[in-house]
Amino acid sequence: MRMQRAEQTTGAHIEEDNLVVGVDVGGTKIAAGVVNAQGQVSGRIKLPTDTSSVEHTLQAIALSIRSAIQAAHVPSQRIKAVGLGIPGIVDPAQGVCQLSVNLGWQHVAVKAWLERELQLPCFIENDVSVAALGEGLYGVGKGQENAVYLSLGTGIAARAIIHGRLYRGAHGMAGEIGHTVFAPSGPLCRCGARGCLEALAAGPALARNAEDKLQRGESSLLEGIMQEQAVADLRAEHVFEAAARDDALAGQILREAGQHLAYSIYLLAMIFDPQMVVIGGGLAVEGSPLIGATRTGLTHWMKQAPVFREMLSQDAVRLASLQGDAGIVGAAALAIAEARTRSFL
Numbered sequence: 265m266r267m268q269r270a271e272q273t274t275g276a277h278i279e280e281d282n283l284v285v286g287v288d289v290g291g292t293k294i295a296a297g298v299v300n301a302q303g304q305v306s307g308r309i310k311l312p313t314d315t316s317s318v319e320h321t322l323q324a325i326a327l328s329i330r331s332a333i334q335a336a337h338v339p340s341q342r343i344k345a346v347g348l349g350i351p352g353i354v355d356p357a358q359g360v361c362q363l364s365v366n367l368g369w370q371h372v373a374v375k376a377w378l379e380r381e382l383q384l385p386c387f388i389e390n391d392v393s394v395a396a397l398g399e400g401l402y403g404v405g406k407g408q409e410n411a412v413y414l415s416l417g418t419g420i421a422a423r424a425i426i427h428g429r430l431y432r433g434a435h436g437m438a439g440e441i442g443h444t445v446f447a448p449s450g451p452l453c454r455c456g457a458r459g460c461l462e463a464l465a466a467g468p469a470l471a472r473n474a475e476d477k478l479q480r481g482e483s484s485l486l487e488g489i490m491q492e493q494a495v496a497d498l499r500a501e502h503v504f505e506a507a508a509r510d511d512a513l514a515g516q517i518l519r520e521a522g523q524h525l526a527y528s529i530y531l532l533a534m535i536f537d538p539q540m541v542v543i544g545g546g547l548a549v550e551g552s553p554l555i556g557a558t559r560t561g562l563t564h565w566m567k568q569a570p571v572f573r574e575m576l577s578q579d580a581v582r583l584a585s586l587q588g589d590a591g592i593v594g595a596a597a598l599a600i601a602e603a604r605t606r607s608f609l
């Protein structure tokens with residue numbers, strides 16, 4: 265296996281006997297940490313994801329878990345279980361990842377491999393589901409019986425917590441609102457359909473939308489911003505920066521995206537009737553112009569639709585609170601929930 269350098273940050277020393285390891289498996293990096301029943305993290309570890317083969321990726325995951333336990337300075341017998349959030353379609357009962365485009369996986373028996381390697385009970389779930397569980401157990405959604413988590417980043421997906429439990433659906437994909445078609449003749453989505461919400465309002469879509477408008481000869485501060493920063497590829501953050509400088513083109517892109525995102529929250533509210541909608545993911549930053557545009561869109565739909573206005577208020581739409589630890593804490597929440605169900609925690 266290729267040698268990998270782990271970035272390591274030690275958190276507060278954890279004394280309890282019942283600890284779990286939470287692992288956030290991403291397409292570019294693996295983050296792991298030791299988590300106690302209160303959701304406190306110690307021994308945070310970050311490793312690059314080695315996707316050169318399935319075996320190498322699994323070895324990198326195992327290494328991240330061992331490194332986190334070492335970095336937390338806890339005896340390994342205190343670790344009762346491991347939870348993992350995986351980007352893709354996951355069968356938690358079989359412990360198999362059926363498909364992960366980001367990892368290049370198809371039908372990988374993650375649970376069996378890791379349990380053999382680590383001699384610890386391991387539980388896997390989709391990464392957005394795990395983030396929803398984390399916010400529901402330890403984050404801003406704590407104490408809410410019914411909540412929807414909307415992940416906003418390079419992709420868009422939602423998950424619902426219903427009566428305190430994650431609602432999975434038949435394939436664990438319930439809430440994949442990012443791949444509902446909002447504009448039938450709109451841009452091609454990476455899933456193969458046209459005009460999905462994700463192809464209209466996720467980070468890469470904002471950049472692509474701006475590029476299209478520039479190519480059509482519309483004027484914008486964006487060209488100047490890219491020259492200033494000496495970058496060739498336009499990204500969502502450039503659109504945000506242009507909007508902050510009152511650029512009309514960037515402002516219009518964000519207004520449209522905000523309308524779509526707000527409409528998706530409207531649909532989620534009608535389908536799941538949550539007490540709270542939690543917006544998480546890389547673009548869920550307080551003061552972000554995309555969040556601002558989404559709030560403006562919500563005001564619009566609330567004016568248009570009295571039923572929606574009755575069911576959800578602006579105050580009930582909150583930003584995720586776990587921030588950088590969301591993936592680790594969420595995966596740990598999964599391990600804790602599964603371990604409690606099986607009465608070994």
Ligand SMILES: [Zn+2]
Nearest residue numbers: 443453455460
């Ligand atoms: Zn799609």
